[in-house]
Amino acid sequence: MNRHLLSAGDLTRDDAELVLRTAEELRSLADRPIKKLPALRGRTVVNLFFEDSTRTRISFEAAAKRLSADVINFAAKGSSLSKGESLKDTALTLEAMGADAIVVRHSASGAPHRLAHTGWTRSSVINAGDGTHEHPTQALLDAFTMWRHLAPGGAGKSGGGLDGRRIAVVGDVLHSRVARSNALLLRTLGAEVTLVAPPTLLPVGVEGWDVETSYDLDSVLPKADAVMMLRVQRERMSDAYFPTVREYSRRYGLDSRRMGLLQEHALVMHPGPMVRGMEITADVADSSRSVIVEQVTNGVAVRMAVLYLLLAGSSEPTLTTSDPGASE
Amino acid sequence: MTSYLIKNARPYGGEPTDVLVRDGVVAELGASLTPEEGTEVVDAGGAVLLPGLVDLHTHLREPGREDAETVDTGTRAAAQGGFTAVHAMANTDPVADTAGVVEQVWRLGREAGHCDVYPVGAVTVGLAGEQLAELGAMADSAARVRVFSDDGKCVSDAVLMRRALEYVKAFDGVIAQHAQEPRLTEGAQMNEGDLSGRLGLRGWPAVAEEAIIARDCLLTAHVGSRLHVCHLSTAGSVDLVRWAKSNGWNVTAEVTPHHLLLTDDLAATYDPIFKVNPPLRTAADVEAVRAGLADGTIDVVATDHAPHPHEDKDCEWSAAAFGMLGLETALSVVQHTMVDTGLLTWEQVADRMSVRPAEIGRVADHGRPIAVGEPANLVVFDASVTRVVDPTETASLSRNNPYAGRELPGRVVATFLRGRPTVLDGKVL
Amino acid sequence: MHAQPAKPVPPPDAGDTAVGATPPEEPAGRVVLDARDISRALTRIAHEILERNKGAADLVLLGIPTGGVPLARRVAERIAIVEERPVAVGSLDVTMYRDDLRMRPPRALLPTEIPAGGIDDKVVVLVDDVLFSGRTIRAALDAMNDVGRPRAVRLAVLVDRGHRDLPIRADFVGKNLPTALDETVRVRLGEIDGADDVTISGGAA
Numbered sequence: 001m002n003r004h005l006l007s008a009g010d011l012t013r014d015d016a017e018l019v020l021r022t023a024e025e026l027r028s029l030a031d032r033p034i035k036k037l038p039a040l041r042g043r044t045v046v047n048l049f050f051e052d053s054t055r056t057r058i059s060f061e062a063a064a065k066r067l068s069a070d071v072i073n074f075a076a077k078g079s080s081l082s083k084g085e086s087l088k089d090t091a092l093t094l095e096a097m098g099a100d101a102i103v104v105r106h107s108a109s110g111a112p113h114r115l116a117h118t119g120w121t122r123s124s125v126i127n128a129g130d131g132t133h134e135h136p137t138q139a140l141l142d143a144f145t146m147w148r149h150l151a152p153g154g155a156g157k158s159g160g161g162l163d164g165r166r167i168a169v170v171g172d173v174l175h176s177r178v179a180r181s182n183a184l185l186l187r188t189l190g191a192e193v194t195l196v197a198p199p200t201l202l203p204v205g206v207e208g209w210d211v212e213t214s215y216d217l218d219s220v221l222p223k224a225d226a227v228m229m230l231r232v233q234r235e236r237m238s239d240a241y242f243p244t245v246r247e248y249s250r251r252y253g254l255d256s257r258r259m260g261l262l263q264e265h266a267l268v269m270h271p272g273p274m275v276r277g278m279e280i281t282a283d284v285a286d287s288s289r290s291v292i293v294e295q296v297t298n299g300v301a302v303r304m305a306v307l308y309l310l311l312a313g314s315s316e317p318t319l320t321t322s323d324p325g326a327s328e
Numbered sequence: 329m330t331s332y333l334i335k336n337a338r339p340y341g342g343e344p345t346d347v348l349v350r351d352g353v354v355a356e357l358g359a360s361l362t363p364e365e366g367t368e369v370v371d372a373g374g375a376v377l378l379p380g381l382v383d384l385h386t387h388l389r390e391p392g393r394e395d396a397e398t399v400d401t402g403t404r405a406a407a408q409g410g411f412t413a414v415h416a417m418a419n420t421d422p423v424a425d426t427a428g429v430v431e432q433v434w435r436l437g438r439e440a441g442h443c444d445v446y447p448v449g450a451v452t453v454g455l456a457g458e459q460l461a462e463l464g465a466m467a468d469s470a471a472r473v474r475v476f477s478d479d480g481k482c483v484s485d486a487v488l489m490r491r492a493l494e495y496v497k498a499f500d501g502v503i504a505q506h507a508q509e510p511r512l513t514e515g516a517q518m519n520e521g522d523l524s525g526r527l528g529l530r531g532w533p534a535v536a537e538e539a540i541i542a543r544d545c546l547l548t549a550h551v552g553s554r555l556h557v558c559h560l561s562t563a564g565s566v567d568l569v570r571w572a573k574s575n576g577w578n579v580t581a582e583v584t585p586h587h588l589l590l591t592d593d594l595a596a597t598y599d600p601i602f603k604v605n606p607p608l609r610t611a612a613d614v615e616a617v618r619a620g621l622a623d624g625t626i627d628v629v630a631t632d633h634a635p636h637p638h639e640d641k642d643c644e645w646s647a648a649a650f651g652m653l654g655l656e657t658a659l660s661v662v663q664h665t666m667v668d669t670g671l672l673t674w675e676q677v678a679d680r681m682s683v684r685p686a687e688i689g690r691v692a693d694h695g696r697p698i699a700v701g702e703p704a705n706l707v708v709f710d711a712s713v714t715r716v717v718d719p720t721e722t723a724s725l726s727r728n729n730p731y732a733g734r735e736l737p738g739r740v741v742a743t744f745l746r747g748r749p750t751v752l753d754g755k756v757l
Numbered sequence: 758m759h760a761q762p763a764k765p766v767p768p769p770d771a772g773d774t775a776v777g778a779t780p781p782e783e784p785a786g787r788v789v790l791d792a793r794d795i796s797r798a799l800t801r802i803a804h805e806i807l808e809r810n811k812g813a814a815d816l817v818l819l820g821i822p823t824g825g826v827p828l829a830r831r832v833a834e835r836i837a838i839v840e841e842r843p844v845a846v847g848s849l850d851v852t853m854y855r856d857d858l859r860m861r862p863p864r865a866l867l868p869t870e871i872p873a874g875g876i877d878d879k880v881v882v883l884v885d886d887v888l889f890s891g892r893t894i895r896a897a898l899d900a901m902n903d904v905g906r907p908r909a910v911r912l913a914v915l916v917d918r919g920h921r922d923l924p925i926r927a928d929f930v931g932k933n934l935p936t937a938l939d940e941t942v943r944v945r946l947g948e949i950d951g952a953d954d955v956t957i958s959g960g961a962a
Contacts, residue, residue, distance in 0.1 A: 018865060025850070025866040032871075034903040039853035067853075087644050108644040109517075109528035110598030117597075118642070131646070133528030177528060203525030204533075312853070313863035 001309055004116040004125040008136040008181035013188050016143070017161060022305035023144050027298065029066065039312045040069035043100040047073045048090065049128070050106040055272060055296070056128050056138075060103045063303035069311075072099070087111060091120035099123045101311055109133035124310045132175045138271050139181035141302040143189055145295050146226050149267055163190035168220045170196040170252060171230030171279050174203050174241075178271045179230055183211050194220050198252065200241045201232075217252055218261060226267040229254050229279045245278060255281045259289065267291050329747065331355070333363045337372035337708055339698045341674030344374055349704040352747035357700055370752065372708045375741050378678045380412025380443075380705030381659065382685040382694045384475065384504070384582055385558060385630035387651070388414070388445070390436060391429070392421025397635035397725050399433060402655070403442035404723035405633070407750035409655040410707035410740045412443050413686070413694045414633075418450040419480040425450035425461035427469035434471035442750050443743075446689060449473040451492045451503060455481045460492060467499040474690040477504035479558055480605075482540060484510050489544060493553035500690060502580075504556040505544050507565070508606065512536035517646055519592040519607040527595060529645065532607045534562040541565050545572035545579050556688055557581040559632050561606040563616030570625045580688050582630035583617045585654055585661035586730060590614075594730075600641045600648030601730050604634070621680060622671040628685045631658045635726030652730045656722060660736040663711055668737060693746070704747040711738045723756050786943065786958025790932060795915065795946075795953045798931030799828065802913050803835035805929050810880055813840040815908065817879045819849040821897055822867035824886030827948035828915055832884060845872035849883070849904070854896035869900075876905040882929075886944040888914040891925035916955055918942050936960075 001015045011019070029035055045064040047057050057073065064071045076090055087106070094102055101124040104112045109131030116125040129135040143162065150165050167186050173179040173195045186193045193211040195202060206213055214220050221227060232252075234245060242248045249255075254268065262268075268280075268290045276282045285292060331350040338344050339357075348356035348367070363369050388402035397405075399416070406414045416433050418424035424433060430447035437445025449466035453459045455478045466473040476496060483489045483505060492503050513536045518524050520531025541557055545568060548555040557569060560581045572579040586604060591611050594602040602608060620626040634651025641648050662681065666672040672680070686695025696702040714737050719729035743751040750757055790798070810816055813836055820829030826848045833846040850867040852858070883897050894912060901910065913929035918936040932955075936942060940960040947953050 022866050025868065028869065032904060036903065037853045038899070039858060087647075088642060106644065108646040110646075111644040113598040114644050131528050132530075180526070180528060204520050204531055205522030205525040208522045209526075308853075308866075309863045311863075312858055314860055 003310065004112075005136050005306055005310065006112050006116060006125065006127045007134050008139045008185040008188070011136070011185065011188060013161065016140070016185060016188050019140055019302065019305045019309060020144050020147050022309060023140075023298070023301040024148075026304045026308070027301040030297070030301075036066055036068060038068050039308055040064065040067040043069045043311055044098060045069045045071050045101045045103060045307065045311075046094050046097075046099040046123075047071065047128075048094065048102050048104045049073070049075050050087070050104070050111070051129070053105050053129065056105060059296070059299040060128060060303050062300045063307055066300070067304055067307055069307070072097070087115065088118070088120050091115055094123065095121040101126060101307065103128045105129045107131055126306060126310065129177055131177065133177050134181045135177040136181045136185070137299070137303055137306055138178050139185040140306065141295060141299040142178075142182055142228065142269060142271065143185050144302050145269065145291050145298050146191075146267065147189075148298070149291065150225050150265075161189035161191070162186065165191045165225045166194065166223050167191050168194045168196055168224040168227045169230065170217060170227060170254070172201045172232045172236060172241075173197045173206070173230065174201045175233075175236070176230045182228065183209055187211065194224070196220050196252065198242055198248075201236070217258065221258060221261040222263070224262065224266055226269055227254065227262065228269040228271070230271070231273065231275055232279050234275075234278070249278060253279050253281065254284050256283055259284050259287065262289065269295060271295070331364065331367040332370055332744070332747070332749065333361060333367050334370045334372050334377070334706070334708060334742070336374055337377035338374060339377045340678055341376045341711075347377065347698070347706070349706070349744060349747045352704055354698065354700055354702050354704050357698075370708070370742055370749075372741065373710065374712075375708045375710040376674050377698060378410070378674065378707050378709060379682040379695060379698060380707050380743060380745065381410045381681045382689065382691060383411050383414040383631050383633070383655065383658075384556070384628055384685045384689055385479070385584075386414040386416055386633045386655065387419070387635065388416040388433070389420065389635055391432065395637050395725070399436035399445060400440040400442070401723060401725045402633070402635070403437060403440050403445060404756045405653075405655040407442040407743050407745070408723045408740060408756050409657070410659050410709060410743050411655060412705040412707070412743065412745045412750075413446060413691055414443055414655075415446045415448050415475055415689055417479045418448045418477060419455055423450050423454050424448065425453050425455070427462065427465040427471075430466050430471040430473050431469050442756065443745055444691075444694070446475070446691060447471045447473055448479070448504065449476045451476045451478045451483050452488065457481060457483060457485055457488065460488070460495065463492070463495055463501065464499065467501060474499070474501050475504050475556070475688075476501055477506065477558065479504065479506045482506050482508040482510060484540070486543060486547070490547050490551060493548055493555065494551045497551075497553050502554040502556050502688060504558050505540065506558050507537045507540035507544065507560075509536040509539050512539070516607075517603070518595045519609050521592060521610060523592055523595060527598070529595065532605075534564055534609070534613075537562055537606055538564040538568055541568045545569070545577060548572075548579055549575065549577045554578045555580070559584050559587065559606055559630065560617065560626060561587045561609050561613060563613050566616045566620035566625055570620070573625065580627040580684070581625070582628045583621055583626045584632045585629060585658045586652055587617055588614065588621070588629070588665040589661050590730060595645075598645050600643065600645050601652065601728055601732070603645060603648050603650055604652050605650035618665060618669075618671055621666065627680070627688065629658065629662055629680050630685065631655050634728075635724050636728045637726060641728050652728055653722070653724055653726060656724070657717065657729070657731050657736060659707075659709060659740065660738040661731070663738045664736055667711070704744050706744040707740060708742040709738055710741050713737070713739050715739060786941070786956035788954050788956050789934060790916070790955035792953035795931070795955065798915060799831050800835055802929045802931060803832050803839065806832070806882055806911070806913065807836060807839060809911070809928070813842065813844050815879045816844050817872055817874070817876055817881045817907070818844065818846040819876075819881055819883055819901075820846070821883060821885045821893060822848055822850050823949060824944055824946060825884045827946050828886060829884035832913065845874055845879075847872045849897055849900055851893060851896035851900045854899040856892055856896065871904055876901065876907045878906070878908050880909045880911065881907040882911045882913050884913045886915050886946075887942055888912070888917045888927050888930075889920060891921045891923035894925050895923055915944060916942060
């Protein structure tokens with residue numbers, strides 16, 4: 001793996017599988033009496049959040065603490081950030097404090113990329129969501145959740161990826177960093193991805209993404225092994241991306257009738273926070289098909305895996321396949 | 329006034345000759361001229377001799393942003409790049425929307441003395457797009473403004489644009505339009521295309537430029553006025569201007585050096601040094617604007633030299649300012665993209681970078697032929713050398729040079745403004 | 758599996774441990790234990806464990822991945838045959854507890870499988886293939902600390918090659934193998950490598 005995790009596209013298939021396998025081992029930690037491992041003792045992880053996201057921050061915080069890292073939370077929200085200087089100043093401050101990793105959430109696409117490549121800091125940079133660009137750890141936890149349920153051989157034990165599995169990602173793809181990261185990672189893992197949205201909410205150039213696209217949710221659902229519903233913000237309506245919430249829900253919302261179109265084993269997913277009644281109805285979100293709560297649990301394990309793989313070893317370039325090798 | 333004998337220069341890249349410059353004019357042309365007593369000799373060593381370059385589109389930032397550039401530093405950069413005249417854009421603070429401000433800029437240019445400064449007047453008060461500025465007062469001022477532009481902002485209101493086009497006919501002015509449909513480009517960060525979708529940066533679609541150009545061409549024809557299209561950047565825009573010209577309408581257009589060379593894939597670095605408005609476009613667009621410049625559809629190269637202090641570029645992409653430097657690299661970029669590729673001769677370069685911009689700007693003393701009796705506004709350009717661009721080696725106050733680290737051909741050896749050298753041995757005097 | 762001469766602290770590129778480093782195909786070296794020797798040694802260890810523990814009550818065998826895991830299973834099978842009842846067996850990954858974690862590129866984690874009854878108040882026998890510096894066992898003791906509190910911990914190894922860095926000794930040893938520091942001991946097991954043997958190679962030749 002690289003020293004940074006900026007884009008799901010940075011991960012090779014071997015990298016991605018290594019993260020998933022490592023997460024699988026770390027997930028069992030939740031069942032142990034002492035939910036803590038010493039791997040990052042003495043390392044400092046900074047959660048640098050320029051944008052509110054309590055659930056992502058808590059997930060990273062839990063992950064870092066379970067690996068015994070020191071965690072510093074740095075919430076730098078506020079309107080003074082319209083000028084970007086503060087990203088640099090903040091980075092310099094964190095550098096002076098000796099941060100080993102910076103987990104950054106920022107409203108500007110590419111801000112983690114800048115942090116990693118400007119020389120402002122030597123820390124590893126982990127993208128925890130940047131603008132409408134990417135959210136790679138969310139994609140990893142989504143893939144991990146799918147892998148545990150859908151991987152050939154089951155329970156994620158068989159290794160391998162998600163070859164041939166069909167995943168539908170539905171909703172505001174245009175503004176979704178989750179959709180971008182998922183499309184990249186799921187393709188890397190061998191899954192077939194279909195993005196479903198009204199034409200106004202598909203990005204220009206999506207033809208080049210190596211995914212299928214569809215405007216018709218009903219035709220996609222019967223073939224899907226998992227369907228991921230993206231959050232749709234009501235404000236999009238005022239920008240004329242769709243006429244009304246009611247029309248959006250009718251055409252692209254997941255309700256119990258549509259859930260009936262899914263195969264028996266198909267999963268219902270949502271990266272959260274959900275807008276119940278908009279893109280997903282409450283009964284669907286709470287149904288037995290839904291793995292939305294499990295996604296949260298898996299988020300901690302996946303973020304532990306990422307932190308471990310980026311930080312635990314020396315800063316030598318790391319290789320990408322797994323061969324445990326050493327006994328002494 | 330000292331006389332200068334420029335030895336062994338090649339006018340328009342042609343046969344080598346000597347040029348005697350005396351009393352502000354070209355006094356003698358011919359092989360093996362002998363210097364008189366007190367004449368300084370400048371050995372051009374076979375370098376290309378062109379009429380001094382004229383920029384229709386420069387941001388000198390003064391008054392208001394003297395931390396980015398001043399009239400003095402900006403015109404030094406201009407001289408360094410071979411320019412003898414620049415048009416200073418109106419988006420200063422205060423905006424150049426009154427006779428007072430344009431006269432101030434004009435006077436600062438004269439005091440600095442590195443090249444002639446022709447202030448551009450704002451079309452609307454405060455560039456706000458609501459009310460016409462006092463265009464006539466600026467035209468009648470000491471600055472004799474003929475080019476009017478809200479550059480940085482588009483005169484998007486069709487009625488206002490029509491009135492402006494009509495109004496400037498009274499003093500032979502021209503409206504230089506920054507063609508950008510504002511609603512289609514709200515929050516826009518880069519060219520809308522495959523890459524903007526991937527990078528999650530809000531797209532600036534070509535249609536937002538082309539829709540305004542099409543409308544303005546029709547308005548210009550309708551009212552019988554004169555339109556100049558600033559920094560045209562797309563293949564579609566080239567087609568529209570070609571169409572307007574084929575109808576005989578009085579439409580001219582400019583392209584920037586960066587749109588002749590750089591493409592939108594540079595945005596993948598998220599390095600705001602490549603953030604500019606209009607944005608860098610695709611390779612196909614670059615191809616089209618080069619062809620347009622070659623066949624004369626695009627009349628001129630204009631730099632859109634846009635200095636910004638370090639902190640406005642040393643940040644995340646969406647927070648960064650739009651714009652890049654251009655004066656000191658323009659001729660090199662044109663050599664690289666147009667001359668070395670066989671698309672333009674040096675004589676055509678002189679046309680696109682001196683003759684036509686002077687005509688469009690109604691600047692009498694510039695863009696003149698290299699001939700006896702003509703004003704000695706000249707640039708000696710050694711096209712045989714190459715250099716790696718170092719952003720710290722600049723006369724500008726700013727460093728936002730998108731060519732940093734690139735190898736570019738050519739070097740300005742000397743620039744003469746009315747017979748007086750502003751650059752000698754490659755150094756600003 | 759092979760234990761490299763790993764002391765003092767090896768350079769980060771010591772070769773055998775990087776995630777993804779393919780171990781070079783080594784020359785066969787001198788065979789010091791063949792399949793039959795290994796089998797006999799494990800049988801003896803099984804009996805010694807039972808003797809020391811006075812039966813299989815409360816016994817938990819934990820193999821240290823990767824080589825220790827099949828060895829623990831084989832010993833457990835032998836105990837089960839003698840005692841006519843299954844004995845708890847699992848695995849304990851020590852990767853995150855290694856004292857050289859930071860000196861090398863990150864390693865993939867290996868399975869930790871604690872038997873259903875846990876290890877509290879049990880007699881845990883750690884099983885590994887080669888005992889060398891003792892650092893792996895130190896890590897295993899720490900790892901176990903986070904899993905539970907056994908009544909006692911014992912150590913069984915197939916090969917003890919000496920050169921300890923820490924005050925650690927094995928309770929049950931298949932073979933004591935005097936080695937030079939720069940020699941490499943390699944244990945191959947059928948479950949992992951397709952064949953059983955222990956070879957020794959390298960050294961000042």
